[in-house]
Amino acid sequence: MVGAMTRVALGKIDVSEIASRLKSGQPEGSRFVAPAEGLYLVKIWY
């Protein structure tokens, strides 16, 4: 998700592509996975 958002911010993909991929629900097409650096789990609610 962060990777997709960042690609939008970099101008590499369009915002509408995120919406279309959410609607499709199919794991197809190219994807960009953000690295784990900078990813923090802050809190869990039980």
Next chain:
Amino acid sequence: MNWNVRFRRSAAIAFEFTAPGAPMQVSTRLLNARMSIFRINECRLSAGETHSMQSCRPLSAFCIASTCRKSFTRAFPRRENFIVTRIWAAPILPPLELGRAWHIFSPLDVDLLKVAGQKFIGRHDFAAFAANLGRREKDTTRTISSVRIRRSGPRITYLMSKAMVFFTKWSA
């Protein structure tokens, strides 16, 4: 006795794991967390749990432990997770941010980030965003309750709250 273990890097960022065992290990795998234990107050962790944390790459961290309710078990269902992603969008990454932030050389359009983040809010099937294609989840429908983006100079922070997260490999 169950213990509520909290790791604190700074006033703004805190890791919280509840009870020894699976939640902590799962979380460290999920995050590729980098931490070292400076202080453990009456925290009864098994040798394996301590080793799994210590084996992660070092990072300044504090560990605060306290008791949690007796009814808590490892299988206690999680309702919601709060996740933060830090990005450093500048040509040069400060040494102290090494390994603590995702370094992007190009400047980011924060307005576009906010627009893109709003698209995720709600209940969706995130199969198209799952990172590990080799291991399909039974149900990839998740609920994102909020996405907030803050910018402070070159430092951009995504604040994301989501329910029922993939605990295998989430596409960050």
